[in-house]
Amino acid sequence: xxxxxxxxxxxxxxxxxxxxxxxxxxxxxxxxxxxxxxxxxxxxxxxxxxxxxxxxxxxxxxxxxxxxxxxxxxxxxxxxxxxxxxxxxxxxxxxxxxxxxxxxxxxxxxxxxxxxxxxxxxxxxxxxxxxxxxxxxxxxxxxxxxxxxxxxxxxxxxxxxxxxxxxxxxxxxxxxxxxxxxxxxxxxxxxxxxxxxxxxxxxxxxxxxxxxxxxxxxxxxxxxxxxxxxxxxxxxxxxxxxxxxxxxxxxxxxxxxxxxxxxxxxxxxxxxxxxxxxxxxxxxxxxxxxxxxxxxxxxxxxxxxxxxxxxxxxxxxxxxxxxxxxxxxxxxxxxxxxxxxxxxxxxxxxxxxxxxxxxxxxxxxxx
Numbered sequence: 001x002x003x004x005x006x007x008x009x010x011x012x013x014x015x016x017x018x019x020x021x022x023x024x025x026x027x028x029x030x031x032x033x034x035x036x037x038x039x040x041x042x043x044x045x046x047x048x049x050x051x052x053x054x055x056x057x058x059x060x061x062x063x064x065x066x067x068x069x070x071x072x073x074x075x076x077x078x079x080x081x082x083x084x085x086x087x088x089x090x091x092x093x094x095x096x097x098x099x100x101x102x103x104x105x106x107x108x109x110x111x112x113x114x115x116x117x118x119x120x121x122x123x124x125x126x127x128x129x130x131x132x133x134x135x136x137x138x139x140x141x142x143x144x145x146x147x148x149x150x151x152x153x154x155x156x157x158x159x160x161x162x163x164x165x166x167x168x169x170x171x172x173x174x175x176x177x178x179x180x181x182x183x184x185x186x187x188x189x190x191x192x193x194x195x196x197x198x199x200x201x202x203x204x205x206x207x208x209x210x211x212x213x214x215x216x217x218x219x220x221x222x223x224x225x226x227x228x229x230x231x232x233x234x235x236x237x238x239x240x241x242x243x244x245x246x247x248x249x250x251x252x253x254x255x256x257x258x259x260x261x262x263x264x265x266x267x268x269x270x271x272x273x274x275x276x277x278x279x280x281x282x283x284x285x286x287x288x289x290x291x292x293x294x295x296x297x298x299x300x301x302x303x304x305x306x307x308x309x310x311x312x313x314x315x316x317x318x319x320x321x322x323x324x325x326x327x328x329x330x331x332x333x334x335x336x337x338x339x340x341x342x343x344x345x346x347x348x349x350x351x352x353x354x355x356x357x358x359x360x361x362x363x364x365x366x367x
Contacts, residue, residue: 036262038070038254040095041084043102045075045204047228048288049221052156052281053097056252059273068266070095081202088255089149095254101185101245108326109142111186112336113154114248117319119344120352123157123247126340127278130154133343138336145332152253153274156281159289163242163307164219165210165226165235173310182206182218186322187244193318203229210234219244222285223293232300240293241307243315250281 040057044050057070079087085103087093100110113135114126121129129135136154143150163170170176177195188198199215203225209215211234219242220226226238252274259267296302327334 035066036068036266038068038094038258039073039078040070040097040252041073041075041077041079041087041093043075043081043084043096043098048224048285050074052250052277052285055280055284056097056155056250056273056277059276060269063269063273064266068262068269072097085148085150085253088253091149091255091257093255094258095252097250097252099248100251101187101248104185106146107142108186108189108330109333109336112333112340113139113251115185115187115245116247116340117186117323117337118243118246118316119341120348121247121344122160123249124282125344125347125351126247127154127157127249128347129340129343131275134339135343138339142332142336149256150253151256151259152251153271154249154251155274155277156250156285157278158221158248159286160246161221161242161244161248162219162223162226163239163244163311164217165231166217166237166239167235169237169303169305170239170311171308173308173314176311176314179216180214182209182215183244185245189322189326190244190315190318193321194314207231207234221248222289223296224285224288227292227296227300232296232302236302237305238296238302239305239307241312243312243319 040053042050042053044053054072057072061069075081078093081098081102084093084096084098085106088096099115100113101115104111104115113130114123116126126135130139139152143152164181166179168175173194176191178197180197180199181191182199182201183191184200188200191198199209201209201215201218203220206215206218206220207229210218210231218231220229220231223238226232231238252270254270259270262270293304297304323337327337
């Protein structure tokens, strides 16, 4: 009898517990975490580079869901392009999308992260140096030296930038001397060494400056952007291939305090979305550049040339002078250069031996 009563009490207690549990499960207390929104200003007011910035943002937003979102702001939304890095450092902006050459005035070393000398490599290999050759660690060291509260990721390997737009065809390096030319970053030092007069202008001011005669020649970055700027309306002589900026990529920079307060998985998304954008950029932009080059030539009457070897040889010689001078002035600059040369010598030795001559195959099929 006693055993039967104990069993009834146990079953009754279990039933009550089950009822309570069911009630709890039926009406849970839902607490939804508030989404973290990062405001990122781009250095681009429109065109293909703003599309690229949006592509990176879209990747982050798709992977992070409600927990983290980036809001992309176009050029000059909060501050001018020249003020973007300081704005992120101070927390006025959470993030920025631009290129290191845009803050080159703070340190010539900045230009080595994208628009530096060519050691026989392309943007792909420079990004390889960033990720696997010690480049990221050197960049972080530079941030510490400059006292900047920033964390940056690099992505989107750009093809070599054209020499640009001229009033006549350039057939020899001697024609370059004395020309007023637009470029940015360390390329300005290189072309000054070649005897040119250099003006550093933002993208949207290049075409009006060429049209008014403020400058004699100019480059920006690629056939698509050049066509969007209307360069074909003020010049019909377009020269592709150059060593002045033969490699470049984007910098996605974040306020370090804001970044450090993110969850580890959110930090990972910012990083790996950047790496993912590497491939997307190259596939997407190369196709667009190729198509727009054909339009410039066939629909808008632009004469397209390959830059003469004499110009590119003089560019390499000018780079040597600039590198030696800046290395003598700044030990850290010299340290970064040495790291790059070590990486490029080994990696390009393999690639140069292994890669077939793709031009030979192209000519075989297309003449």
